[in-house]
Amino acid sequence: MDRNRAPLIQQSNAERSGGFSRIALGVPTLFLAVFVVWPLLAVLARSLVGAGVGDVLDQLTSSGFRSVLWFTIGQALASVALTLLVGLPIAHVLARYDIKGSTVLRALVVVPFVLPTVVVAAAFSALFNRVGIDLDRSFAAILAAHVFFNVAVVVRIVGGFWGGLDRRETEAAMVLGASPMTAFRRITLPRLAPVIAGASLVVFLFCFTSFGVILILGGPTRATLETEIHRFAVFRQEFDSAAILALVQLITVVALSAGAARFQRRQSLASRGRVRTAKLPLNSAARRTYVSLVAVVAIVVVVAPMAALVEQSLRVGDGFGLSHYANLLERGPLLPVAPITALGRSVMFAVVAAAIAAAVGLLGASAIARGGRGGRLLEIGALVPLGVSAVTLGFGYLVGFAALDFRSSIWIVPIAHAVIGLPFVLAATVPAFRSIDSRLHEAAASLGADPATIRRRVDWPLVRTPLLTGAGFAAAVSIGEFGATSFLARGRSSFTAPMAVFRLLSQPGQLLRGQALALSVVIGLTVALLALVLERRRRDSVSLL
């Protein structure tokens, strides 16, 4: 018996490192090579070869470029500062105080993060209209929307770490003679600093590459690198100039992402062995005032734009009604298809994109978890879409697949969405694969299971739920995706709901606006519900960030 079993196991090991793992490594690698690496190389080539080094230098030293760059950086820095100002107290309250409804507050604060950019832009447009201040198309509007979006990032990254900090470290400092302020300055703050820096970097990255918000709320005079790439490539068809901007964008973003990844790693080191400690009771007037104030600010910041969006979408003339929603069934003169058709298209694209991302991600995750040089390379490669902005990616497809008629294919949008969603699938499934104890495989093999059976009976049940969660997030991202789509959607067949919102909002007229707001509500609800369902299934192992 033993004599028979030993060769069987050896054979199964040999087989496992053979056929299947070659596919598991090969397919995702090819996918990334064709749909990520090639388009980026095409942008690179276009910017250097197409334009010529002289032109590149000319453009980079022009005053127009400089003002765009400074505005891009300036608005991102201002957004980071404001986001920290609003987000840190919320993170503190949620992490440290024992308050009723903290789960609701936490969920509420995170909602904006999953909302599509066009929906957020529409919400702020509605809010300004409702409150009656003319902030539409202003710097303040951009900042407000960015804060709304990114408070979730600060609350999640910093708050999560803060809550996990052992309070006894602070108590130990106090027992050793440190006043509460000194203990905060000497113990808590140094522990938080790298995490705050990491969160700031992530927020900066999001704001630096922000596209929909700036395009809709900033207006034509407020240009960032992203909107300029879009303007040059889509409206003026000046690919060379767009490519140079994309190159600058790419270099900056990759450098920042690498920095963010390092902070994340340090953070995960710092959070090792963390303990849940008792939260502080609200047993003094000062504490109650502070916590209430922060909670009210959080609710206003998050709820006001969403409430305004819903209210304004229902406003018809001087009263309320559902006519804007009814109009979603009609194709106006401005759109190639009725909004409801665009929405159907978005949902279909989301399903296809999620399926592609899930298939590629499942294979890729198993290859990454197995390790080896190929696996490590794939792991790095799979992070690239996270670091590259959707706009750069969409532009890369324009340039890279120009020769093929691929761009007019209905597949191009869902494939781009799949690329953008892939990191979410991997973030969910790679840890799941890694957490499978190799002794389970050995035990199954010793019980007579062949490699295919082991994958089906041991691996699959353990990775199924994380895979579904990751694919669900990929679908949520796809439904709201605007940056890449705005480069790739051509004609009626690939016109998505976020495109419709953008088109409707960019034209004056109450009726169009109402329609845009109603469609935004529907998109927002779809995505929020999807995220809510996924959040409930999430087992803390899956992180959006």
Place this chain on the structure above:
Amino acid sequence: MTLELADVSVRFSDTLALDSVDLSIADGETVAIIGPSGCGKSTLLRAVAGLQALDSGSISLAGRSLADVPAHERGIGLMFQDHALFPHLDVAANVSFGLEMGGVAAKEQASRVAEMLSLVGLDGFADRSIDALSGGEAQRVALARSLAPAPSLLMLDEPLGSLDRVLREQLTADLRALIRELGTTTLHVTHDQTEAFALADRVVVLRDGRIEQAGSPSELWHRPASVFVAEFVGHTNLWPNPMGGTDVVPLTALSIVDSGQAGDVEATVTAVTFREGRHLVESRRADGSMASFEADEAPPVGGSVQLRLDQAKVINLST
């Protein structure tokens, strides 16, 4: 310095963590508080340290009420369970933290840190990072940190809780020597009666926030105030007394009689464990109560034994 707790109560929502506790600790005395988890012993330490507000009662140190003294002005050393070392500071910075807060000059800090590290047997560890320490080393750094500012009262919360048995025994001995040498008043919390008996002059048994009994280790063993205390300090033979109450029968009160002779007690052997040169025999009497004793020869498991009972050693607890 003398520590005095008078009628101290702490309430957590609907449970009383501490229920009218009165306790007095003399200058230089080492007192251990033992009890099962959740009995309120950690809460008691936190209350004394000023990390937990009282619902009623008062605490005073050296005759001075601590009511309005915040934690950072009490000058009490507290060594936390699992140590709570500052992970972003190295060993020296951890140990000198309390000195720095007390405004000790930098040069003095350095020499005091070296002295403390030497005291706990960690010479040369000053520049180590906290991550690089083993469990035993972290425990010693935590001790050095709480001792460095020369606190008037040292409190230890399960100081050896997370260590393995061999290390515990070694560190218990080290700790006892250190406390005796420094003469610091010490309040020590543990769930392990062996550790408490090894370290303390006086042991307080806490149950559901109330003091069940306080006394020397020998008093608790020989005159437990209740079945709870008897079981907690390690008695296993608790027999119902036909005249009422419970008889606590120490291991040493029972001995096996030569085969063929009649004893005072008959029991069936359920397990035999070889321990430190003798056999610990667990057996049960007809009514199911436990009769454990030590024997040179191991009786067969499942067989019946005749035991002699030394009535003088039996402790009767009339309930």
